Amino acid sequence: MSAYASTASLPDRAGWLSRAETWLDQRGKPAWIAATVLGFIIFWPVGLAVLAYMIWSNRMFSKSCRTSNRHARARHGFSAMRSSGNAAFDAYKAETLRRLEEEQQSFEEFLRRLREARDKAEFDQFMQERDTTVTDPRAEA
Structure with missing residues (x-):
């Protein structure tokens, strides 16, 4: 509140x-x-x-x-990097943060591949539509 x-x-x-x-x-x-x-x-x-x-x-x-x-x-400030004073907890925290960073990088890579696949599908659809309009002159009329 x-x-x-x-x-x-x-x-x-x-x-x-x-x-x-x-x-x-x-x-x-x-x-x-x-x-x-x-x-x-x-x-x-x-x-x-x-x-x-x-x-x-x-x-x-x-x-x-x-x-x-x-x-x-x-x-x-960002308090995740400050030491808590407990070595075991700090090691657990460091490992968890490392794992989360790896998961974030994996997810960002997944999103990048997803965008590339979507872009390729859209481009392929464009090329297919373009080819049908160029080869079929009745499509223009």
Whole structure:
């Protein structure tokens, strides 16, 4: 669950400001910055009010307006290569990652062969249709 309320947890009678705040929180800091800029463009006190709210609510200086596992992983880096401190687990993890990389390479090779076969079939069909139209002048009429 994010640090801010989701739209589903808002009561039906929530005001438009609460819904707008939740909507902006779900889209992150760029949405808040865009709202501030638009506020300044439309009417400068609105932009100033949005900027003041962002500072007051710590949205301006926090890492992100929303917190999710995906963003947390991106901020802390790829942790699969860090040692856990347990040699047996680290060996198991290294073997599993190696096996997964091999499976991924095999799958990518399979997809490449599949694309080549599809391309060849489409080209063969094109050549067959082209040959029938060239040899059969009645097909043009």
